[in-house]
Amino acid sequence: MPPASETAASALLDTPHRLEVTGLTRAFAARAVVSDVSLQVAAGQVTCLLGPSGCGKSTTLRMIAGVETPDNGRIQIDGHDVFGPSANLPPEARGVGLMFQDFALFPHLTVAGNVAFGLAGDKAAKMRRVDELLEKVNLSGFGVKHPHELSGGEQQRVALARALAPRPRVMLMDEPFSGLDNRLRDGIRDATLAVLKAEGAAVLLVTHEPEEAMRMADEIALMRDGRIVQRGAPYNVYNAPVDRAAAAFFSDINVIRGISKGALTETPFGAFLTPGHLDGAEVDIVIRPQHLKIDFDRAGRGPYPTMSEGTPARGTVLRARYLGHASLVEFRMDFDGSVLTASVPGVFLPKADTPLWLMIRRDRCYVFPAC
Incomplete structure (x- = not known):
């Protein structure tokens, strides 16, 4: 069952749209960069356009x-066309705020300026x-400073305050945190999100980082090859991917x-239900590393099969790495020599060539046509 935050996000999506985009298309030199993109963002909502570089999100x-x-x-803001068959308003007439990767602060002006x-x-x-905005972004007293006197995180907050100053109805953000040190990003993203929510603008954020989208978004629109392939609350997009590529992106x-x-599809881990696939069709059974269960080898025997985790299959450890919050263990499987990876919370670092058994949680598997 989705957490309460996702239920609140679903309720937010039922509110009237501040920004509505319908059938947006753009081609360069006969190559479609954006194809039939449609989305809606309500006031106070954060939607993330998420996808790899070159997928059309910045365009x-x-x-x-x-x-x-x-x-x-067609592009509408508060129900009025800013682009369409009979309208093409300039940027300054659209009521939008802009933040890009380059904060583009004016070096000759003070923070207040x-x-x-x-x-x-x-x-x-x-x-x-x-003064109101500098207080909101925790920069009270910084008004007399110049951009070169500020850290990257402080410059980012000034750029945010500048974009919000005219009270835009829609806030557009293109990879605004990409130039920041990893150690600073989480705190600055959280602070930025709090300010954006307080201002009540409809926010469209472009990012190629799934973690950033999951952290900030009420809704994620996953883009690929110029199209939106899946939209929904972060919980749903992560846990119900539309295809194998969507699962792998996160x-x-x-x-x-x-x-x-x-x-049914028979595997060394037992049979999997694969309804909707023709007899003889190849299918890919997809599972994330954190949903593999590891058990010890008992003189060549593994644990007994279970309804929830199926039949165990044996492999030998190729290598194990500690990542700080979890351990990643790679296995060479006995049944076909393939490599599977399991993620284990905390420290678990078995030696190479150690035989261990793997089981797969049935409720955490996805089945897609083979690609």
């Missing part, structure tokens, strides 16, 4: 921002908004290939 963001012109499609840049109104009103996977016959 999608630029089209929504108005710095790239679509070949086809950067945040105030583009704000309308009298000086007093501008400074009230600047984590390492093990793949066991078999032949479906009578809605």
